[in-house]
Amino acid sequence: MIDIHCHILPEIDDGARDLETAIRMCHMAEANGIKHIVATPHTNTVDNINSFINLRDERLKLLRRSVEERGIDVKLYPGAEVFVDDDIFFANDLKRLTINGSRYILIEFNFRNVKIRKIYDYLNEIIDAGLVPIIAHPERYEFFQFDYDAVNSLARNGVIFQINATSLASLDGLQEFELAYSMAYNGLASFIGTDAHALSHRAPNLSEMMRYFPPDISHYNMEMMVHDSAKAVLTDSPIPMAERNEIRKRGSF
Ligand SMILES: [Fe+2]
Numbered sequence: 302m303i304d305i306h307c308h309i310l311p312e313i314d315d316g317a318r319d320l321e322t323a324i325r326m327c328h329m330a331e332a333n334g335i336k337h338i339v340a341t342p343h344t345n346t347v348d349n350i351n352s353f354i355n356l357r358d359e360r361l362k363l364l365r366r367s368v369e370e371r372g373i374d375v376k377l378y379p380g381a382e383v384f385v386d387d388d389i390f391f392a393n394d395l396k397r398l399t400i401n402g403s404r405y406i407l408i409e410f411n412f413r414n415v416k417i418r419k420i421y422d423y424l425n426e427i428i429d430a431g432l433v434p435i436i437a438h439p440e441r442y443e444f445f446q447f448d449y450d451a452v453n454s455l456a457r458n459g460v461i462f463q464i465n466a467t468s469l470a471s472l473d474g475l476q477e478f479e480l481a482y483s484m485a486y487n488g489l490a491s492f493i494g495t496d497a498h499a500l501s502h503r504a505p506n507l508s509e510m511m512r513y514f515p516p517d518i519s520h521y522n523m524e525m526m527v528h529d530s531a532k533a534v535l536t537d538s539p540i541p542m543a544e545r546n547e548i549r550k551r552g553s554f
Pocket of ligand 1: 306
């Protein structure tokens with residue numbers, strides 16, 4: 302399996318707090334069937350991109366070497382989880398923040414105080430830069446939890462989505478679960494990421510989380526979400542199209 306969202310690099314954001322933790326996280330990932338991990342430290346569009354990339358690459362090199370020395374069978378790739386707000390209109394080098402140098406960029410927004418109209422503006426800016434936005438954990442945002450049609454409409458416009466394993470395993474609340482499940486079941490989620498920050502809660506324990514996923518998600522959708530779409534990202538290829546159905550909030554008509 303491939304994890305495209307993981308705060309595994311040591312001492313760069315609120316993820317792995319030291320090298321030892323990062324190595325143990327790689328170990329846990331390996332034991333959980335994850336063979337490829339994209340390291341996605343938090344950054345934003347006004348950060349000094351050069352210093353972010355230098356630090357990330359240095360930590361990536363350090364962790365790769367440690368993993369190799371210990372014979373852990375996990376490959377690590379560069380990425381970022383880019384916090385997008387109004388500053389994006391001044392960002393000039395978004396391409397450098399993509400996953401493994403591909404066209405795909407993992408993004409997050411403010412959890413509150415952002416209007417859906419703004420989200421459309423931000424996404425247009427990213428698409429105009431020739432990139433494909435991947436929205437990290439849409440199920441965690443209230444503005445999507447109560448507006449499933451916004452998710453449908455973004456999906457129709459080429460936006461792709463990564464849901465968190467913990468949401469689908471019902472560990473993050475009912476609204477999170479319902480949206481994540483609905484997206485996974487209907488082919489609107491392209492990836493399941495761990496969004497791991499440490500060794501417990503949101504850890505890189507994907508196979509363990511899978512035991513708690515609803516059993517009626519198709520095998521095809523599961524394969525797409527834990528492997529096929531992510532492979533396309535790592536090789537900068539088009540994401541294979543799953544059969545998609547629009548999602549509808551439970552109890553609405
Ligand atoms: Fe994250």
